[in-house]
Amino acid sequence: LASHKGTVVAITHDRYFLDNVAKSIIEVDSGDIFVVRGNYSRFLERKTERLRVQEQANDSRTAKLQAELSWIQKAKSAGRSNRARLRSYAKLLEESNAAKHADRVQGGAIEIVPGPRLGKSVLKVTGLSKSYGERLLFRDLTFDLPAGAIMGIVGPNGTGKSTLLRIISGLEDPDEGEVKLGPTTSLGYVDQSRDGLDPQKTCFQEISQGQETLAFGEKEVNMRAYVAAFNLRGTTQEKLVGKLSGGERGRVHLAKTLRGGHNLLMLDEPSNDLDVDTLRSLEDALRDFAGSAIVISHDRWFLDRVCDHTLGFESDGSVEFYVGSVSEYYSWRERRRPQRVNLAV
Ligand SMILES: Nc1ncnc2c1ncn2[C@@H]1O[C@H](COP(=O)(O)OP(=O)(O)OP(=O)(O)O)[C@@H](O)[C@H]1O
Ligand SMILES: [Mg+2]
Known part of the structure; x- marks a missing residue:
């Protein structure tokens, strides 16, 4: 789609697609329509600004959007997606x-x-294999x-x-x-x-x-x-x-x-x-x-x-x-x- 010369209009919840392929985003929210030129990161920036300016949003909603935006910025500058949750x-x-x-x-x-x-042990899978008839799904799968x-x-x-x-x-x-x-x-x-x-x-x-x-x-x-x-x-x-x-x-x-x-x-x-x-x-x-x-x-x-x-x-x-x-x-x-x-x- 990114290389297609014509116009494409897609309805999607897929943010990876929105961030990497979309050039304009139209949001329908509680009866209003908002148009943003740019990808999903740009859309989040504009939306956070808009909510802040209107002072109509409750704090937790604005905070959520901001958290997601800073996650994208961090992930992009680190050149990879996520290593955040490896907390103890x-x-x-x-x-x-x-x-x-x-x-x-x-x-x-x-x-x-x-x-x-x-406890220490949560789920242990050892040497798991499964086929349906001739069709092998997986063989010798092991993880802890x-x-x-x-x-x-x-x-x-x-x-x-x-x-x-x-x-x-x-x-x-x-x-x-x-x-x-x-x-x-x-x-x-x-x-x-x-x-x-x-x-x-x-x-x-x-x-x-x-x-x-x-x-x-x-x-x-x-x-x-x-x-x-x-x-x-x-x-x-x-x-x-x-x-x-x-x-x-x-x-x-x-x-x-x-x-x-x-x-x-x-x-x-x-x-x-x-x-x-x-x-x-x-x-x-x-x-x-x-x-x-x-x-x-x-x-x-x-x-x-x-x-x-x-x-x-x-x-x-x-x-x-x-x-x-x-x-x-x-x-x-x-x-x-x-x-x-x-x-x-
Ligand atoms: N009870 C069954 N008897 C025979 N074949 C089955 C049975 N259950 C699933 N299959 C086949 O096993 C394969 C794997 O099915 P499974 O539902 O695990 O796939 P999946 O990876 O979850 O796919 P999807 O992304 O479409 O959900 C499929 O080809 C399916 O048709
Ligand atoms: Mg499935």
Whole structure:
């Protein structure tokens, strides 16, 4: 698209695309239309200015945009995407103070209800292999996920990413190898199909499970506010789950899982159901989460902001466990790739 001579208009939530390909951005926000000449970084600068000038935005929203902008600037000047979250797990635990989370929920942000303290061993995968008939998905996959790590999973469609999460969750058996969850690990899983919700309950009932408030440590927050942060507001909260759109069902599943008090989260393509503001809010929640997480996504921007480990699936059945962000993984893979030889004579 970048080299196409004509005009292209694309509707997208993909910030990597917006930052690297778009030359103008039109934003539709609460009935207003804003036009910015420039890419996503430029758009963020203008938007932060606009909110500041209008003094209409609440502080937390402006602060979020500013944080994202400074993240891009830092990532660009360092010439790589993200190495930020390799903080120690102990430090994260210290920082994750429950009252802070509760205040942020009231301010409209997604927050994850923290789970029990993780032990040293979280998830260990050893010699895992899986085929369907003739088709080999992966062979002899081994990795040990550290406490506090957030691992992104990338790779082409149909290479076995979702199958791996189903095997880890016990929904499917491997052909060989084993999966060991640590003794303190409590797993929360949002499956790609978003199955397992009760179609007869309303959206609010399904998430709240009959509770009107939600405890973050000592502090209680209003369940309606917690649900609204997932972009499920007003009458949508009263809709039957069986009548929800795919994206709404995905957000119900996410909201229900993130309040479960887990310390290992597995999210299969969460970015598909979320708009840019909601996704940014999920990123912030994951960056602040003291547990471990595994996230499958085709949204490189999202992964770069949250992940410090990467699992790269290749079409030939090989899988790489890489300590570093997704962008770092891709540049490592590029350097490692044998020079292409032109055999055509
Ligand atoms: N139960 C099953 N029986 C037979 N084949 C299956 C089964 N489940 C998945 N497959 C096949 O295994 C392959 C891997 O599927 P999987 O859902 O793990 O891919 P994925 O990497 O998550 O892809 P996507 O990015 O499209 O979500 C696909 O070709 C799929 O058709
Ligand atoms: Mg999948």
